[in-house]
Amino acid sequence: MRSGAPNSSYGYPGHPTGMDMPGLMRGARVLLFVMGGMQLTVGVLVASLLAGIVANAGGSIADAVAIVSVLLGLGALSIILGTKFATGGGGVRVTTIVYASLMIVACLGSLGLGDGFGLIFTGGPVIGLACGGIILALMVTAQAGAWFNRPR
Template sequence: MSFGDPNNPYGPPPQQPPAAPPAAPGYGYPQAPPGVPPQGYGYPQQPAYPGYPGGNMMPQTMPGLLMTARVFLFIISAVQILGALAWFYVAAFVSDVGDAADRYSTSSDDPFNTFSDGAGTASGLIVLFALIAAGLAALSITLGVKFGKGGQGVRITTVIYGALGGIIGLLMLFAGLDSGLASAILFPLLWVVFAAIITAAPVVPSGTAWFARPRY
């Protein structure tokens, strides 16, 4: 047998062709360390959102409790707008009554003149209440709208606003309980519930994470 015979089982093994060298990386493409999948050139990877207590990832949509608080803010703003309009109407009515009494007065000591002065003062106070109600309505709407893009300032303002509203609602509830009227109890009770949810929504972990989320 000849060792040159390729079919000889006792001969040396046939020579294998040399392995091709690994392809050189393309120019300008950074190399990833071992175990890290390559990334597209020119497209930086977005960092993952950090977790928050009680959850695994940063919420990408507004939590349900915050959405409920947002709806309650809009409902409260509607009530405040109606209250402001009612106060303005009462102020106008009192002012008209005072003007009518002033036309019937004949001297500074006339009772009609005294009533006219009192009506003017009462009308001014009622207008002040109407302006306060209108300002609170604007604040409620602003907070509700800012829930989508607002940060810590909106969160803190909402907590303070809800807490103050809850205190006022509790005072109204205690007064209603003393009166014994169901209508005087129902409205303050609803107000306290709304205020409690508005106060708690930005404080729970999901609400805190929502207002602290990164914005691009």
């Protein structure tokens, strides 16, 4: 229920209000949108750079297409998960937890190897590690469980 209007929505008496999304869920949702935007932006930049490199060096176009496809796919997944927070159930929560866990593993691997593997998730392993950790921490709280298991 909204704290300012116990049984009304936008000033209409008798009109029931739904649960408001908890602040922690809104924070995770914003991070998912930010991560998705970064992944899509980096995907487009990598696509343009790899197209130039492949054209000049005569390299394999399949490698460039694979990297760009992963970047754009992960960006789209992140944005889709963020949009499903308002209406989604437990599957959205589990998928977000798996997504954040994979992001953490990829960024830790990138830091351990010392290469640009973290580029797949965010454009940098440190940023990806921080965002993945925050998203994961927010998704395993009791508020997240209550939000995604609520009756619709």
